[in-house]
Amino acid sequence: MRILAEGAAEYLKVDPDGFRAWVRDHKDRTLTSKLMSARDAVSRFVADGDYLVFDCNYFQRGPSTLLREVIRQKRRDIWLCGKFSYVDVGLLVGAGVVSKLDCGFFWPGATLDNAARDGRVEVFEYSNVVMTLRLQAGAMGLPFLPVRSFGGTDGFERSGAKLVEDPFTGRPITLAPALNPDVALIHVQQSDVYGNARVFGTGIAHQESALASKKVIISAEEIIDTAEIRRDPGRTSIPYYAVDAVVHAPFGAWPGNCGGYYGSDTPGVIEAFGAIARDVVPAYADKYITPFEDDQAMFNAIVGDERLAKLRAAETISEGYRA
Amino acid sequence: MTIDLGLRPGTGARAASFNEREAQICTVARMVEDGKTYWVAGGGSPMYAVLMAIRLYAPGAQYITEDGVIAPEPMLPFEPVMTMVSSRAGYRALAWGTMNTAGNHAQLGLMDYGILNTLQVDQYGNINSTRTGKGEAARRFGGPGGADSIAALCWRTVLMTDQEKRKFVERVDFISSPGFLDGSEGARERAGLPSGTGPFRVVTPCAMYDYTESRRLRLVAIAPWVTAEQVLAECEFTPVVADQLGTLDGPTEDELNLLRTELDPRGQNTAERSAWIIYDGEKYERAAG
Numbered sequence: 001m002r003i004l005a006e007g008a009a010e011y012l013k014v015d016p017d018g019f020r021a022w023v024r025d026h027k028d029r030t031l032t033s034k035l036m037s038a039r040d041a042v043s044r045f046v047a048d049g050d051y052l053v054f055d056c057n058y059f060q061r062g063p064s065t066l067l068r069e070v071i072r073q074k075r076r077d078i079w080l081c082g083k084f085s086y087v088d089v090g091l092l093v094g095a096g097v098v099s100k101l102d103c104g105f106f107w108p109g110a111t112l113d114n115a116a117r118d119g120r121v122e123v124f125e126y127s128n129v130v131m132t133l134r135l136q137a138g139a140m141g142l143p144f145l146p147v148r149s150f151g152g153t154d155g156f157e158r159s160g161a162k163l164v165e166d167p168f169t170g171r172p173i174t175l176a177p178a179l180n181p182d183v184a185l186i187h188v189q190q191s192d193v194y195g196n197a198r199v200f201g202t203g204i205a206h207q208e209s210a211l212a213s214k215k216v217i218i219s220a221e222e223i224i225d226t227a228e229i230r231r232d233p234g235r236t237s238i239p240y241y242a243v244d245a246v247v248h249a250p251f252g253a254w255p256g257n258c259g260g261y262y263g264s265d266t267p268g269v270i271e272a273f274g275a276i277a278r279d280v281v282p283a284y285a286d287k288y289i290t291p292f293e294d295d296q297a298m299f300n301a302i303v304g305d306e307r308l309a310k311l312r313a314a315e316t317i318s319e320g321y322r323a
Numbered sequence: 324m325t326i327d328l329g330l331r332p333g334t335g336a337r338a339a340s341f342n343e344r345e346a347q348i349c350t351v352a353r354m355v356e357d358g359k360t361y362w363v364a365g366g367g368s369p370m371y372a373v374l375m376a377i378r379l380y381a382p383g384a385q386y387i388t389e390d391g392v393i394a395p396e397p398m399l400p401f402e403p404v405m406t407m408v409s410s411r412a413g414y415r416a417l418a419w420g421t422m423n424t425a426g427n428h429a430q431l432g433l434m435d436y437g438i439l440n441t442l443q444v445d446q447y448g449n450i451n452s453t454r455t456g457k458g459e460a461a462r463r464f465g466g467p468g469g470a471d472s473i474a475a476l477c478w479r480t481v482l483m484t485d486q487e488k489r490k491f492v493e494r495v496d497f498i499s500s501p502g503f504l505d506g507s508e509g510a511r512e513r514a515g516l517p518s519g520t521g522p523f524r525v526v527t528p529c530a531m532y533d534y535t536e537s538r539r540l541r542l543v544a545i546a547p548w549v550t551a552e553q554v555l556a557e558c559e560f561t562p563v564v565a566d567q568l569g570t571l572d573g574p575t576e577d578e579l580n581l582l583r584t585e586l587d588p589r590g591q592n593t594a595e596r597s598a599w600i601i602y603d604g605e606k607y608e609r610a611a612g
């Protein structure tokens with residue numbers, strides 16, 4: 001295949017056979033409970049230097065509790081997938097977790113400005129869809145997938161994509177390298193203890209991320225019986241054998257919205273924006289993360305049952321979210 | 324020759340006072356075609372424009388967002404920033420998918436129009452949302468998000484941006500999402516993008532542009548509260564100017580009532596910095612200060 005142009009940036013090594021071998025050796029096919037605390041899950045499955053993907057974001061059914069745990073445990077040198085993200089990229093960068101970043105979209109601010117200018121974080125350029133397509137390729141066991149966007153942009157030049165002559169039509173087509181992250185963090189509405197997980201509502205790439213990643217941590221609003229999973233199998237978004245850890249995390253998307261469960265906490269949302277707009281993430285972490293053993297302790301100390309109950313009451317929509 | 328702007332007249336009486344952001348949203352709403360599909364950027368003016376159009380002008384227009392929400396009837400207003408993957412934004416949709424759903428459907432040719440807002444646009448309709456400046460003046464922005472796919476794959480792309488010299492530049496500092504690239508014929512196809520797609524209009528709070536046959540921005544209409552000279556002074560380059568400039572009508576009371584009481588009652592989008600315009604029944608004027 002003739003290569004017409006190619007991006008010059010570093011990208012996570014493409015190795016579908018290596019990934020198959022990992023799956024063969026590490027993905028447990030038995031129905032074994034993987035229920036554990038957020039602390040244990042992050043301690044066991046998120047390592048310094050990992051490539052990390054999280055689905056959705058800090059405000060929209062994202063794994064906010066798990067992201068706070070990553071900051072609490074001071075992970076370092078993480079290569080982050082910044083697709084359809086929000087302030088979470090800034091929070092992780094500002095907390096010193098991240099050294100490389102694949103950009104689809106993140107919320108900008110002083111934290112990112114300063115980190116990029118000082119060279120503390122290296123940014124590689126993609127788009128949201130190109131990133132989810134890379135995950136799709138990774139989730140299919142393929143080395144790449146073609147896409148009819150992204151060519152011609154300056155992002156292409158700073159990516160791992162290639163423009164080739166399509167052997168079928170003879171026309172130029174962009175190829176995006178597959179992405180198989182080391183670890184995925186995904187927040188869902190319901191899961192059983194084995195990791196059969198249900199996402200209700202839209203999402204970004206939860207299925208692709210779960211299947212493409214070597215290690216998968218699910219946090220769930222509710223742990224449900226497997227009998228309930230078997231009653232309505234069509235609602236299983238992610239099957240157990242892709243999953244390594246299941247964390248029971250009520251309000252695990254706080255301060256965000258979790259469809260069918262609770263509305264977003266506007267003061268909490270604004271405070272997170274402020275942290276990266278003014279580059280004061282350490283102060284944010286000192287308030288919400290580092291002093292506490294886990295999120296439950298933080299909710300008890302800072303947010304309080306009354307405020308959480310109001311967020312539950314504010315979520316009046318149930319259609320599509322409850323089985 | 325007068326260019327057909329593709330704008331329907333607004334319903335209701337002309338409003339006596341409004342800001343330019345509101346005017347921009349109303350202009351785009353009047354462009355929306357009934358029975359067509361729109362992939363709108365999540366949040367901000369593009370979404371309000373299409374919501375206004377569906378309510379007032381084009382009840383059969385449908386929109387999707389990049390989280391794979393297809394044709395919702397959202398519960399308004401949105402909570403701050405909760406315009407995607409939120410239960411209110413996806414309420415009563417016809418289907419729910421994911422980002423690859425949106426990307427694939429656009430790649431198939433199902434999206435007639437994309438509507439985007441952006442930081443910076445150039446004479447060939449290229450879009451920058453990644454970074455500006457160099458050295459100490461460098462500023463990092465959030466990246467293309469879904470805009471690259473919208474600009475590459477929808478049949479026609481409508482861009483909303485401000486009429487400011489630093490935003491209307493000869494060449495964007497970074498092509499995040501494709502316009503006509505270097506402006507040469509076939510540039511998009513050579514880059515692997517589907518043929519027959521690309522930039523269609525740019526709408527600012529006080530002007531509208533289309534593209535010439537040689538793919539350069541062309542000023543085709545201005546608001547009655549500005550002169551062509553004022554608009555051109557807010558472009559870093561000199562765009563082509565149509566022989567006969569059209570006039571963009573100001574917002575109507577119906578449009579503003581909808582926008583201010585139902586779509587964006589908290590002023591999250593429209594209360595941002597923009598000039599106020601007064602209409603005294605005969606002429607429009609920018610308010611002092």
